[in-house]
Amino acid sequence: MKKAIIILINKIISKIGKLVGKGSSLPGRISLKLDKDIFKKIVLPDKIIVVTGSNGKTSTTEMICNILERNGLRVGCNKEGSNQTEGVTTMILNACNFKGIVQKDVLVIESDERYTRNTFKLFKPTYLVITNLYRDQMTRNGHPEHIYNIIKDAITDDISLVLNADDPLSSLFGYKRDNVIYYGMNRNSLSHTVNKSVYNDSKYCPNCKTLLQYDYYNYAHIGSYLCPQCGHKRENVTYAITDLRLSEGQVIFDNDYNIKMNMSSPYSAYNMLAAYSVCNLVGIEKKQIVNVLNNYVMQNDRVQTFKLNGHNAMLLTSKHENSISYNQSLEYVVRENKDCTVVIIIDAVSRKYFTSETSWIWDIDFELLKEKNVKKIILAGKYVYDLVQRFDYTDIPKEKILAIQDLDEMMKETKENSIGNIYVVTCFSDRMKFLDRR
Amino acid sequence: MKVKILHLYYDLMNLYGEYGNVKVLERHFQDQGFAVKVDNKTLGDELNFSQYDFIYIGCGTEKNLEHVSKHLANYREDIKEYIEKNGLILCTGNSFEMFGKSIDDKEMLNIFEYTVKRLKDRKTSDIIYTSDILTNKIVGFVNKMGEIENNYHNLFKVEFGIGCNKDNKYEGVYYKNFFGTYVSGPILARNPELLKLFVIKLCEKENIKYKEIKYENEEKAYKLVLTELEKRK
Ligand SMILES: [Zn+2]
Numbered sequence: 001m002k003k004a005i006i007i008l009i010n011k012i013i014s015k016i017g018k019l020v021g022k023g024s025s026l027p028g029r030i031s032l033k034l035d036k037d038i039f040k041k042i043v044l045p046d047k048i049i050v051v052t053g054s055n056g057k058t059s060t061t062e063m064i065c066n067i068l069e070r071n072g073l074r075v076g077c078n079k080e081g082s083n084q085t086e087g088v089t090t091m092i093l094n095a096c097n098f099k100g101i102v103q104k105d106v107l108v109i110e111s112d113e114r115y116t117r118n119t120f121k122l123f124k125p126t127y128l129v130i131t132n133l134y135r136d137q138m139t140r141n142g143h144p145e146h147i148y149n150i151i152k153d154a155i156t157d158d159i160s161l162v163l164n165a166d167d168p169l170s171s172l173f174g175y176k177r178d179n180v181i182y183y184g185m186n187r188n189s190l191s192h193t194v195n196k197s198v199y200n201d202s203k204y205c206p207n208c209k210t211l212l213q214y215d216y217y218n219y220a221h222i223g224s225y226l227c228p229q230c231g232h233k234r235e236n237v238t239y240a241i242t243d244l245r246l247s248e249g250q251v252i253f254d255n256d257y258n259i260k261m262n263m264s265s266p267y268s269a270y271n272m273l274a275a276y277s278v279c280n281l282v283g284i285e286k287k288q289i290v291n292v293l294n295n296y297v298m299q300n301d302r303v304q305t306f307k308l309n310g311h312n313a314m315l316l317t318s319k320h321e322n323s324i325s326y327n328q329s330l331e332y333v334v335r336e337n338k339d340c341t342v343v344i345i346i347d348a349v350s351r352k353y354f355t356s357e358t359s360w361i362w363d364i365d366f367e368l369l370k371e372k373n374v375k376k377i378i379l380a381g382k383y384v385y386d387l388v389q390r391f392d393y394t395d396i397p398k399e400k401i402l403a404i405q406d407l408d409e410m411m412k413e414t415k416e417n418s419i420g421n422i423y424v425v426t427c428f429s430d431r432m433k434f435l436d437r438r
Numbered sequence: 439m440k441v442k443i444l445h446l447y448y449d450l451m452n453l454y455g456e457y458g459n460v461k462v463l464e465r466h467f468q469d470q471g472f473a474v475k476v477d478n479k480t481l482g483d484e485l486n487f488s489q490y491d492f493i494y495i496g497c498g499t500e501k502n503l504e505h506v507s508k509h510l511a512n513y514r515e516d517i518k519e520y521i522e523k524n525g526l527i528l529c530t531g532n533s534f535e536m537f538g539k540s541i542d543d544k545e546m547l548n549i550f551e552y553t554v555k556r557l558k559d560r561k562t563s564d565i566i567y568t569s570d571i572l573t574n575k576i577v578g579f580v581n582k583m584g585e586i587e588n589n590y591h592n593l594f595k596v597e598f599g600i601g602c603n604k605d606n607k608y609e610g611v612y613y614k615n616f617f618g619t620y621v622s623g624p625i626l627a628r629n630p631e632l633l634k635l636f637v638i639k640l641c642e643k644e645n646i647k648y649k650e651i652k653y654e655n656e657e658k659a660y661k662l663v664l665t666e667l668e669k670r671k
Binding site for chain 1: 457465564662
């Protein structure tokens with residue numbers, strides 16, 4: 001079939017899909033069925049940026065798009081669509097004219113880690129940004145080393161890798177390889193020398209399983225390390241967070257650039273740095289990048305603030321089956337250091353499909369909530385008893401904890417008997433169950 | 439009354455919250471009146487099994503399993519003796535793979551006859567299993583990359599989900615007081631009766647009368663998961 005017809009079909013089905021509220025995979029799937037070699041017949045822009053990794057890929061992708069657009073580039077991006085091979089195909093074909101030329105200066109694509117090997121058969125990224133690899137949706141992903149192996153299969157020598165030097169696993173893609181650019185966070189006032197996390201996936205070198213020597217940690221196992229056996233280490237970085245002042249909501253890049261952060265945390269600082277790095281690599285001046293990042297407000301912000309029966313309330317969207325994302329929310333609550341009530345809801349376990357697997361709640365540092373400012377903890381949702389059991393193995397006093405399975409009752413209790421500020425910690429898949437009951 | 443638990447490869451084989459198994463065992467042994475000591479051991483440590491009342495090994499990545507199996511191979515005779523002398527040992531997730539003859543062409547401890555074939559892709563599944571030694575069903579999740587062949591000491595029957603091998607409906611290894619299963623994560627936290635079985639076994643070993651204690655939340659959590667999984671059969 002002629003490419004113009006496939007492109008037309010792709011566009012029409014996308015339009016119809018949008019009208020009826022269907023996802024973005026179908027048009028791409030049909031297009032690839034009609035011609036599996038369609039990508040050989042279209043003209044892609046010179047620059048293709050792909051972002052993958054366990055956490056932060058959506059935010060990073062969104063920031064890259066905005067920086068490039070605000071600097072006058074025409075950008076094709078899948079920030080609203082699917083990040084699997086077919087969804088990416090849909091977006092790219094929709095960006096084509098009928099001669100098959102993509103009408104964009106640059107493509108910025110978020111890619112599901114497990115789909116990189118399929119996607120990269122269709123086209124090769126110029127830059128591949130890998131934010132980090134850690135425990136995430138393991139019912140589907142297996143474990144981080146498994147994902148490492150899958151991505152490894154997809155990487156060819158001609159792709160420039162943009163890597164987080166501070167993550168021992170994802171930085172291993174750059175081990176003894178050319179064509180790698182590293183970014184990372186230097187030692188700062190937040191860095192610490194003991195890893196107190198519930199688990200430590202980088203105690204041993206991911207390459208040879210020798211004990212790693214750490215200089216410091218920035219969070220979890222992200223920091224500066226050296227393997228005395230094989231030499232795998234935090235490499236020198238081209239782009240750096242040189243200071244992080246969370247109390248002032250500020251992050252400093254490359255010594256010179258002060259950026260005001262909206263929701264300041266080491267996690268978002270890393271995402272910003274990843275975006276900054278790759279945008280500079282494609283030719284945008286640092287100063288211009290920083291102008292966009294300053295006071296940047298995420299489109300799909302994971303944080304939502306509102307009033308609840310006179311209390312200041314905040315919903316901190318975390319991801320089920322992802323302990324680091326939960327820790328991120330809990331650390332925020334503790335860092336705010338205000339008298340508060342914390343509501344934790346696990347009603348549906350998986351974000352994608354049904355499972356009753358709750359092992360991941362043992363990986364979350366709930367112990368963080370033993371701080372004095374946390375006055376009350378309400379556990380809720382269908383899987384509340386798994387949560388209660390997990391809390392039973394922390395040092396948090398039992399009288400602070402209330403377990404309520406029914407969500408209406410949870411809301412009544414939260415409204416009527418909360419102490420101080422209210423923080424609701426749950427997954428985006430469960431968050432409307434709270435918000436709709438307000 | 440002292441009890442010593444060995445949490446073997448506590449760091450490398452702790453992929454799905456498996457340390458939870460040791461936590462609940464410790465607590466439940468304490469509730470029976472035992473003074474419990476947990477030893478965490480890993481690569482490079484000297485191992486002396488005979489001093490322990492319970493040995494636990496959890497799940498790890500395929501690469502981690504390869505490394506710990508080389509370490510444990512140095513103690514092959516000792517661990518075999520521990521098992522033959524009715525020592526209590528629980529291996530969850532892929533850790534029991536190394537007690538067989540081989541994983542593909544790599545030789546393993548050769549304590550049991552089974553062999554392991556590495557799969558190209560992972561196999562995952564919610565599961566419901568039954569067993570002759572339990573009244574209640576086992577619930578949990580399997581997240582594995584191997585298939586077991588020639589296993590003559592099955593622990594579970596598969597009622598829902600996947601077993602050790604796609605050609606039959608069995609799962610796990612049960613020999614004397616050796617318990618192995620692919621079920622990953624804190625299986626004891628999620629299956630009160632299995633936990634109780636180990637507590638009773640220990641009481642018997644120490645000649646102590648088992649005290650019946652109600653753990654309401656654990657029962658409720660178990661019942662909910664079972665109900666949810668039953669719906670999907
Ligand atoms: Zn190494």
